[in-house]
Amino acid sequence: xxxxxxxxxxxxxxxxxxMNQLLSQLDSLSEEGISSFVPVVNTREGESAYHVxxxxxxxxxxxxxxxxxxxxxTISGERKYKDESKEDEYYKVESxxxxxxxxxxxxxxxxxxxxHAESSDGVLxxxxxxxxxxxxxxxxxEIK
Numbered sequence: 001x002x003x004x005x006x007x008x009x010x011x012x013x014x015x016x017x018x019m020n021q022l023l024s025q026l027d028s029l030s031e032e033g034i035s036s037f038v039p040v041v042n043t044r045e046g047e048s049a050y051h052v053x054x055x056x057x058x059x060x061x062x063x064x065x066x067x068x069x070x071x072x073x074t075i076s077g078e079r080k081y082k083d084e085s086k087e088d089e090y091y092k093v094e095s096x097x098x099x100x101x102x103x104x105x106x107x108x109x110x111x112x113x114x115x116h117a118e119s120s121d122g123v124l125x126x127x128x129x130x131x132x133x134x135x136x137x138x139x140x141x142e143i144k
Contacts (some may be wrong), residue, residue: 037079037098050128052104057122066117066126068106073115075126076101 042053054075057063064077081097107113111129118125 003059037096039100039102040104043104044117048130050107050110050130052126052128054093054102054126055122056119056124059122060117061124064119064124066115068115070113071106071108073104073106073126073128074101075124 013061029033040055044053052075056077056079059077062082064075067074067076078096078099085096103122107127107130109131111131114129116127118127
């Protein structure tokens with residue numbers, strides 16, 4: 001059995017943690033009472049490129065914007081609320097809607113001009129190619 005020293009502040013800290021969680025959940029509610037949408041992101045490094053994958057089910061590629069500025073990659077868009085089923089009455093809706101924006105600091109040695117994105121089965125993959133070794137090496141330039 002682990003023996004710990006009693007501290008009357010442990011319960012207070014725990015209560016403050018719960019209060020912070022509640023406040024952050026209330027803060028994430030939009031004006032319409034719909035939770036904001038935050039897509040799940042997976043990042044990985046391949047041999048010749050970095051890959052950023054976002055789960056964006058139900059979002060058209062026309063509703064997504066990908067930009068790079070000052071060495072930061074920003075992916076933003078909106079998951080729109082569906083108004084189609086007016087005759088059905090929902091008792092519980094767990095789908096989240098709203099605008100989203102995710103930003104990533106890019107590594108130094110990347111080929112910004114050849115960044116491209118592909119979307120398949122609700123997954124957006126942004127491929128960020130690395131500079132080849134010979135491109136990133138310093139060169140001595142002769143004066144003619």
